[in-house]
């Protein structure tokens with residue numbers, strides 16, 4: 001399916017995320033045999049990956065802007081207590097993913113679905129969409145937003161998070177992974193210029209610090225954990241195995257490069273109390 005012009009730049013960000021996943025697989029750092037399935041269908045650029053898997057104890061899981069995320073397939077054996085796993089993206093991305101994965105899907109498990117929805121639409125439409133796709137409102141749910149929220153404006157995200165907090169129970173979580181912008185910093189200005197060059201509109205809100213951003217959601221979503229990727233080892237959510245991987249395997253040649261890049265990304269776990 002052709003990608004409509006207005007979605008082109010944003011949809012391309014999914015190809016870049018895939019490049020990270022393939023690089024992680026190739027490095028042996030984070031095996032993901034499913035990522036390779038997509039490789040010849042996109043313009044793949046070798047890259048150094050910094051994508052972190054989110055560690056959760058989900059009941060229902062919804063991945064917003066899921067792109068070619070392969071978590072469900074990779075972690076399948078560990079998801080026995082997941083009652084519904086729903087991935088959401090633009091129609092063209094969902095169709096492409098379905099076409100590529102096709103018969104290679106490890107399981108035709110009815111708990112899993114990917115479905116098309118433009119997250120710019122209003123929340124009444126979103127709630128209907130979630131229910132049509134067998135998500136139970138009122139059941140504890142983990143929402144994963146990995147390199148996604150930034151493509152929406154602050155007001156849209158604020159409304160979205162308010163709606164989710166109203167319809168999903170205490171203990172539901174939002175797991176955020178995004179770029180962390182630093183004031184008066186060359187790397188950060190370059191990221192902003194990069195968005196502009198590609199005609200992706202970045203709401204100035206996202207240039208605030210991760211702490212400021214998370215504080216905006218604070219009335220309903222309490223920040224359980226906020227880690228700059230350069231301090232990731234301190235996260236209470238990593239297993240000892242995860243920490244060992246971080247300590248013993250390096251993605252970039254120079255430690256300074258690793259420190260520079262990782263300091264510009266953060267992981268936040270927001271909890272509804």
Ligand SMILES: C[S@@+](CC[C@H](N)C(=O)[O-])C[C@H]1O[C@@H](n2cnc3c(N)ncnc32)[C@H](O)[C@@H]1O
Pocket residue numbers: 010011013014017018051064065066067068069088089090093117118119120145146147148151152
């Ligand atoms: C940078 S990619 C990240 C993909 C995936 N989460 C990952 O980390 O590999 C951003 C994804 O968000 C999707 N996206 C952006 N805006 C969207 C919207 N309004 N509705 C649905 N999906 C959207 C894009 O199509 C793309 O797949």
